[in-house]
Every structure is written in C-alpha cells, then in structure tokens.
Amino acid sequence: MGRILAIDYGTKRTGIAVTDELQIIASGLATVPTAELMDFLKDYTQKEKVERIVVGEPKRHSNEASESEKYIQVFLKALEKQLPDIPVERVDERFTSKMAFQTMIDSGLKKKQRRNKALIDEISATIILQSYLSRG
Structure with a gap:
C-alpha cells in the first residue's frame, strides 16, 4: 500500500501532508514555495510510493469556486x-x-508561532488529508 499525499495549494506557499504506508495517520510533511512544488513532488514520489494525491478544493460559503481555483x-x-x-x-x-489556526491555539503555541503561515499551510494540508481519510 502506498502513501496518500495531500496538498493545500497556495500561490506563494503550498502545505503538504502525507499518510503512513498503512494510510492510517495523517502527518504534516512540509511547506514548500509553490514555484518549487512540482520538483518537490517528483522527488518525493521517486523516493516514496504514493498511491494517490488529494488536493484541497477552496470554495466560498455559497459553494462556488474561490478565486484561487483557477491557479x-x-x-x-x-x-x-x-x-x-x-x-x-x-x-x-x-x-x-481556521481549523489549523484553532489547532495551533489548542496545542499551546505562542502568538509568534501562530503567525507562521508556513505552519498553518502544513496543518491545513494535514486537515485536508484527515478529512479525506475520514470519508473512508
């Protein structure tokens, strides 16, 4: 069984999370500059067996696609x-x-650490992956 990789795509930075090989646990993997994302993914998939990639789909409250969907x-x-x-x-x-930010508060991270947008992106990717696994 291969890993499942999740992507929280952003125009500047992209958060990435991955499962273990049994696809039970979702963990943050990295936040990479979006310009380097494809190289990162090619490199990672050569080293690790990735069975599926899950990409976040940003929507507005009205269920319409958000601005970033075109990117x-x-x-x-x-x-x-x-x-x-x-x-x-x-x-x-x-x-x-919002859930990522709340997770940071709940885990006791200091205000300065919560401003780390890269960490928010990585946690967001983990939440995307966890919600995918929960659909099971």
Missing part, C-alpha cells in the same frame, strides 16, 4: 503531465485555515 486548475494540468500514474482527488477545504 489550482493550472497546477492540476501540470501535475497530470508530470505524474500521470498517480490519481488525483479533490477535497473541500473551506474551513481548513
């Missing part, structure tokens, strides 16, 4: 070209940033 669509086309053998699924990510 994600461009990324998804490039991803399909670069890693054609790995299926990609989408997961609603509407409240992940």
Whole structure:
C-alpha cells in the first residue's frame, strides 16, 4: 500500500501532508514555495510510493469556486503531465485555515508561532488529508 499525499495549494506557499504506508495517520510533511512544488513532488514520489494525491478544493460559503481555483486548475494540468500514474482527488477545504489556526491555539503555541503561515499551510494540508481519510 502506498502513501496518500495531500496538498493545500497556495500561490506563494503550498502545505503538504502525507499518510503512513498503512494510510492510517495523517502527518504534516512540509511547506514548500509553490514555484518549487512540482520538483518537490517528483522527488518525493521517486523516493516514496504514493498511491494517490488529494488536493484541497477552496470554495466560498455559497459553494462556488474561490478565486484561487483557477491557479489550482493550472497546477492540476501540470501535475497530470508530470505524474500521470498517480490519481488525483479533490477535497473541500473551506474551513481548513481556521481549523489549523484553532489547532495551533489548542496545542499551546505562542502568538509568534501562530503567525507562521508556513505552519498553518502544513496543518491545513494535514486537515485536508484527515478529512479525506475520514470519508473512508
């Protein structure tokens, strides 16, 4: 069984989370500059068996696609070209940033640490992945 990789795509930074090989536990993996994302994914998938990639789908409260969806669509086309053998699924990510921030508060992180946007992106990717696993 391979890992499942989750992506919280952003125009500047992208949060990445991954499961263990048994696909039970979702853990934050990294936050990478989006410009380096494809290289990171190609490198990671050469080292680790990735069975599926889950990409967050940002929506507005009205259920319409958010502004960033157009950038994600461009990324998804490039991803399909670069890693054609790995299926990609989408997961609603509407409240992940708020949930990530609340997780940071609940875990006792200091205010300065909670301003770390890279950490928020990584936690958001973990929440996306956990919600995907929970759909099971």
